[in-house]
Amino acid sequence: VGGEALQVHFPPEWPSDSLGFFPAWARFLAAHPDTEDWGGIMVSREERVAVGGMGFKGLPNESGTIELGYGANPAYQGRGYASEIAKALVDWAWTQPNVRGILADCRPDNLASIWVLEKTGFVRTGTRWDEEDGKLIVWEHRRLSYNQVS
Numbered sequence: 001v002g003g004e005a006l007q008v009h010f011p012p013e014w015p016s017d018s019l020g021f022f023p024a025w026a027r028f029l030a031a032h033p034d035t036e037d038w039g040g041i042m043v044s045r046e047e048r049v050a051v052g053g054m055g056f057k058g059l060p061n062e063s064g065t066i067e068l069g070y071g072a073n074p075a076y077q078g079r080g081y082a083s084e085i086a087k088a089l090v091d092w093a094w095t096q097p098n099v100r101g102i103l104a105d106c107r108p109d110n111l112a113s114i115w116v117l118e119k120t121g122f123v124r125t126g127t128r129w130d131e132e133d134g135k136l137i138v139w140e141h142r143r144l145s146y147n148q149v150s
Helices: 021-031 081-093 111-119 143-149
Strands: 039-044 049-056 065-072 101-106 122-130 134-141
Touching: 039 065, 039 081, 049 081, 065 081, 081 111, 101 111, 101 122
Parallel strands: 065 101
Antiparallel strands: 039 049, 049 065, 101 134, 122 134
16 A cells, blocks of 8 residues: 555464464565565455455466466455456466466365356366365466456
């Protein structure tokens, strides 16, 4: 917000293991202002509460591909936060000169994420296996189809 610090409340459902990471990350960013950070926290403007996280899982790889990731706290799901941030991130990513592709993945039973990805212009391109999450649907963003649904 215009370079000013915004006081944000982190509810109990926020993943507690990540809260301890924030001070160290803030110190790192202050010491390395040229660091490209392609992620952040979703905040409810009205409540000034952290409602989830979003961003890209790292910088673009050697072929220019990045992977979108996001998640909303259960109490804030279904309110459009993930859709709003996914659209904003995709729009922004396509303006970056080193981005050639955008991927995402989600579990087949995560109907909310499937809806967000479809609405944002991603198309299913296959599946992959993840040791922690099991079978995942792999998605690729198609710039043309996205422009048609915007």
